[in-house]
Amino acid sequence: MTRDSYDVIVCGGGPGGIGAAIGAARAGAKTLLIERYGLLGGGATAMLVNPFMTFHAGGQQIIFGVLQDIIDRMKSMGGYGAPKAPHAFDPEIFKIAAEQLCLEAGVKLLYHAFLAGAQTEGDTLRSVEVATKSGILSLEASMYVDSTGDADLAAFAGAEIEKGRPEDGLSQPMTLNFRMARVDRERVPSRQEITDLYIAAKERNELDCPRENVLWFFTTEPDVIHFNTTRVIMKDATDPWEMSEAEIEARRQTWQIAQFLRREVPGFENAYLAHTAPQIGVRESRRVMGEYVLTADDCLAARKFDDCITRGSYSVDIHNPAGTGTVIKRIPPGEWYDIPFRCLIPKGFKNLLIGGRSISCTHEAHSAIRVMPIVFGIGQAAGVAAAMCAKDSLDPRQVPIRKLQEILVQQGQRLGKDWLDEA
Numbered sequence: 001m002t003r004d005s006y007d008v009i010v011c012g013g014g015p016g017g018i019g020a021a022i023g024a025a026r027a028g029a030k031t032l033l034i035e036r037y038g039l040l041g042g043g044a045t046a047m048l049v050n051p052f053m054t055f056h057a058g059g060q061q062i063i064f065g066v067l068q069d070i071i072d073r074m075k076s077m078g079g080y081g082a083p084k085a086p087h088a089f090d091p092e093i094f095k096i097a098a099e100q101l102c103l104e105a106g107v108k109l110l111y112h113a114f115l116a117g118a119q120t121e122g123d124t125l126r127s128v129e130v131a132t133k134s135g136i137l138s139l140e141a142s143m144y145v146d147s148t149g150d151a152d153l154a155a156f157a158g159a160e161i162e163k164g165r166p167e168d169g170l171s172q173p174m175t176l177n178f179r180m181a182r183v184d185r186e187r188v189p190s191r192q193e194i195t196d197l198y199i200a201a202k203e204r205n206e207l208d209c210p211r212e213n214v215l216w217f218f219t220t221e222p223d224v225i226h227f228n229t230t231r232v233i234m235k236d237a238t239d240p241w242e243m244s245e246a247e248i249e250a251r252r253q254t255w256q257i258a259q260f261l262r263r264e265v266p267g268f269e270n271a272y273l274a275h276t277a278p279q280i281g282v283r284e285s286r287r288v289m290g291e292y293v294l295t296a297d298d299c300l301a302a303r304k305f306d307d308c309i310t311r312g313s314y315s316v317d318i319h320n321p322a323g324t325g326t327v328i329k330r331i332p333p334g335e336w337y338d339i340p341f342r343c344l345i346p347k348g349f350k351n352l353l354i355g356g357r358s359i360s361c362t363h364e365a366h367s368a369i370r371v372m373p374i375v376f377g378i379g380q381a382a383g384v385a386a387a388m389c390a391k392d393s394l395d396p397r398q399v400p401i402r403k404l405q406e407i408l409v410q411q412g413q414r415l416g417k418d419w420l421d422e423a
């Protein structure tokens with residue numbers, strides 16, 4: 001069953017896919033976004049990730065475009081920012097804002113459609129197959145953007161994939177995010193005091209989460225605290241059996257931690273477990289090898305590239321794939337690194353781009369570029385480039401970089417190049 005054909009098909013509706021679909025549609029492409037759930041947001045909603053990690057360098061904002069559009073829309077709906085949580089957002093408002101922006105841009109949305117296969121001929125993707133309640137649907141486009149986060153489309157197409165760290169292939173741990181409500185915020189102790197109580201409870205064998213501390217954030221609601229604390233190690237997010245085990249283990253940890261908070265931490269006596277994410281959060285899975293492989297050195301040296309399509313300032317941040325501990329290596333103060341367009345172009349394919357966290361980079365660099373603001377920028381660039389390729393029958397390697405950058409800037413992005421941003 002084939003229906004319609006599109007200029008651009010974007011697979012996955014997380015920050016990358018939202019950026020890609022809006023970028024492509026605003027650049028004039030007939031655009032379809034395919035999403036397995038009945039809502040947009042991916043990490044931001046289905047994995048309940050919050051807040052937006054830094055998109056500033058030396059106090060200056062460095063990522064704009066669709067990211068700024070969604071921030072503005074959420075602000076106008078009362079769902080962005082709060083005292084002590086300037087970059088927190090309400091995930092329910094996010095769902096509505098993202099959908100509004102996609103529809104206003106002219107994106108066609110196909111929900112409840114799980115990408116389950118791809119037809120290729122040599123270096124060309126011919127169609128994608130999605131599993132639906134009515135069976136398998138085959139859909140065609142001139143250009144495809146893989147924004148599944150896990151690079152499902154690239155893997156189905158047979159692209160060159162890497163997973164995890166070089167020594168043993170292990171990826172960063174997964175985390176089920178959860179929220180406690182009815183918290184008496186005035187009485188909540190310091191982060192260190194909460195962690196001290198947590199470590200003491202671990203020493204008494206009341207908790208067995210491998211994470212070394214309690215990671216939590218204020219939210220847009222005054223009595224709700226967000227926890228990014230569970231840790232499930234050594235599971236492969238592309239294996240459904242291991243994902244099932246991960247969900248079960250994470251929920252077990254969640255209940256343990258929720259009980260600990262109520263029992264031991266001032267301010268949580270009357271709190272309750274208000275929300276667990278619909279799915280466990282996946283930090284890392286497949287990475288698609290492309291025309292350039294971004295490294296940790298590129299990030300830490302704040303390297304700039306002529307084919308920059310967005311920027312980042314988030315640190316290398318590796319939660320131990322095998323247990324306790326987190327390694328953080330910071331970018332020089334006030335600096336940023338560029339993401340080159342070549343990282344979005346998978347080797348060996350002429351009508352596929354990567355529009356999300358699975359771009360071509362090393363395990364270490366991935367730990368930096370994966371945060372939502374950067375991924376919005378990556379996705380938007382993939383979408384605009386896909387639209388350009390569809391319009392002029394280009395291989396992504398032939399995309400005139402200056403033109404791509406100009407369109408991104410017209411769409412509100414800023415790339416740190418004075419001649420361009422001030423045009």
Ligand SMILES: Cc1cc2nc3c(=O)[nH]c(=O)nc-3n(C[C@H](O)[C@H](O)[C@H](O)COP(=O)(O)OP(=O)(O)OC[C@H]3O[C@@H](n4cnc5c(N)ncnc54)[C@H](O)[C@@H]3O)c2cc1C
Pocket residue numbers: 011012013014015016017034035036037040041042043044046047049050051052053113114115116147148149150152174175176177228280281282283355356357358370371372373375
């Ligand atoms: C525990 C955790 C904490 C984090 N903390 C932060 C943080 O505090 N701040 C921050 O900015 N970032 C944080 N991140 C990183 C960030 O959330 C992700 O890296 C980011 O969401 C990646 O965006 P994406 O669009 O590439 O992928 P995703 O957000 O994963 O979106 C992929 C989308 O594709 C859909 N999809 C996947 N496979 C298919 C398929 N086969 N068919 C159809 N649809 C499919 C999914 O349902 C989803 O909507 C965190 C991540 C995790 C897991």
